[in-house]
Amino acid sequence: MLPVLTEHELFERLRKRAQSFEKARDAVKKIKEMVLSSGDDALIRLTSELDGVTLNKNTMRFPAKGIEESEKSISPSLKKAMDLAFERIFDFHERIKPQNKLFFDNYGNLMGKIYKPVESVGVYIPGGSAAYPSSVLMNIVPALVAGVKKIVAVTPPKAEPPHPAVLYALKLCNVTELYTVGGAQAIFALAYGTETIPRVDKIVGPGNVYVAEAKREVSGVVGIDGFAGPSEVVVIADSSANPRWVAADLLAQAEHDENATSILLSCDESLIEEVRIALQSFLATLESGKTASSSLSKWGGAIKVKDVYEAIEISNRIAPEHLELMVKNPRTYIGYIKNAGAVFLGPFSAEALGDYILGPSHVLPTSGTSRFSSGLSAENFMKATSLISATPAGFFALSPCAGEIAKAEGLPAHYLSLKIRNGREFAGCEPRH
Ligand SMILES: NC(=O)c1ccc[n+]([C@@H]2O[C@H](COP(=O)([O-])OP(=O)(O)OC[C@H]3O[C@@H](n4cnc5c(N)ncnc54)[C@H](O)[C@@H]3O)[C@@H](O)[C@H]2O)c1
Numbered sequence: 001m002l003p004v005l006t007e008h009e010l011f012e013r014l015r016k017r018a019q020s021f022e023k024a025r026d027a028v029k030k031i032k033e034m035v036l037s038s039g040d041d042a043l044i045r046l047t048s049e050l051d052g053v054t055l056n057k058n059t060m061r062f063p064a065k066g067i068e069e070s071e072k073s074i075s076p077s078l079k080k081a082m083d084l085a086f087e088r089i090f091d092f093h094e095r096i097k098p099q100n101k102l103f104f105d106n107y108g109n110l111m112g113k114i115y116k117p118v119e120s121v122g123v124y125i126p127g128g129s130a131a132y133p134s135s136v137l138m139n140i141v142p143a144l145v146a147g148v149k150k151i152v153a154v155t156p157p158k159a160e161p162p163h164p165a166v167l168y169a170l171k172l173c174n175v176t177e178l179y180t181v182g183g184a185q186a187i188f189a190l191a192y193g194t195e196t197i198p199r200v201d202k203i204v205g206p207g208n209v210y211v212a213e214a215k216r217e218v219s220g221v222v223g224i225d226g227f228a229g230p231s232e233v234v235v236i237a238d239s240s241a242n243p244r245w246v247a248a249d250l251l252a253q254a255e256h257d258e259n260a261t262s263i264l265l266s267c268d269e270s271l272i273e274e275v276r277i278a279l280q281s282f283l284a285t286l287e288s289g290k291t292a293s294s295s296l297s298k299w300g301g302a303i304k305v306k307d308v309y310e311a312i313e314i315s316n317r318i319a320p321e322h323l324e325l326m327v328k329n330p331r332t333y334i335g336y337i338k339n340a341g342a343v344f345l346g347p348f349s350a351e352a353l354g355d356y357i358l359g360p361s362h363v364l365p366t367s368g369t370s371r372f373s374s375g376l377s378a379e380n381f382m383k384a385t386s387l388i389s390a391t392p393a394g395f396f397a398l399s400p401c402a403g404e405i406a407k408a409e410g411l412p413a414h415y416l417s418l419k420i421r422n423g424r425e426f427a428g429c430e431p432r433h
């Protein structure tokens, strides 16, 4: 159950949680060596050991027909929900997609940035415990908006075929290349390529600690979106909050993984107690109660704070994946929030609504990485090229100053490249306007 902690105790917990993730690194490095040296054979061996499923080179790729026909195996109501989610996510990412920016300076030089999609992307669809059709949409729709042409998906195998809703989500995204390989081994296969799984330019997608560590390991060999590991939520609640709603939201993240963390910060001691009571009663009724209870007691915590400002200051230091502000006038605090993957304001902004249907991707930075990275969007699937088209006027005005800097850097060929166009030595930096 959710323990009441001091601030010091909470940060100790978070430190130990991060340390426990580091332990996965050794296992992940061994998996990397195996995949690099034995390709498909390593994938088959690891899948048998870690997922208990026997694969062979012919069964590793899931038949495209299964994706094509997935619609038949889901209810009309689920189909409607997923169609709506697809539309809303597409619309959100279309609206915030980076736009080419070009301008002329006062010499008539044309400059700016033009965006192009990366060519191929590998998407990790988590699936050890739960099935994640929502993650298919949250990963792939921004890539479609960016214009990525080749998208390959991987997901852990089970005794039975992938969940029909996962397959339908792939169908909605027009992705037909799915490999039933999961965990760190799938990430290394996508980064280096095997006989069956193609190498891609960028790997995205959330997963457990093994998946997240493997992505960290291949970063630089391929592009990655960021560190989207076990789920996290910080809820800041004041006396206006409904304790049962707060409890449900803490559980909604705790149920993802024993390594998830759910944290409550409140200035109201009695609210903390009511939330703990509500948690207890919900836990007894949830199928995921065992996982949630384990993550709450191991990595979660409630802290009594002085006021909302102190709570935000603590949350900024945690830099959580999700931050919920269940307080009066939540919008007045937006300017104080420095680090969070996504912020949910007010009692009806349930994090679970964001997980499925609002629009922003639920693939968000975890483990404090929201200090320097952001949630997945079309931008992650694009790269910008700077565009420069200088005019003669621009060249003759600015080259003497560039030449000065080239001399200071001791790079004579740079100086030459400028001087040769000028026809003579420069007299020094005097930009002409
Ligand atoms: N941050 C986000 O945006 C976000 C979004 C959705 C889900 N999630 C997270 O995704 C995760 C899903 O986890 P999951 O486990 O259900 O599925 P998963 O697909 O991430 O991982 C399952 C795989 O882990 C590997 N594995 C399991 N135990 C291992 C071991 N001891 N050594 C090496 N490899 C091992 C297996 O190969 C298995 O196929 C959860 O942590 C959830 O919180 C995060």
Ligand SMILES: N[C@H](CO)Cc1c[nH]c[nH+]1
Binding pocket: 132, 134, 135, 230, 231, 232, 253, 256, 321, 355, 362, 363, 364
């Ligand atoms: N809350 C998860 C991100 O941490 C995303 C998710 C998918 N399905 C349900 N929730």
Ligand SMILES: [Zn+2]
Binding pocket: 231, 252, 253, 256, 352, 355
């Ligand atoms: Zn969730």
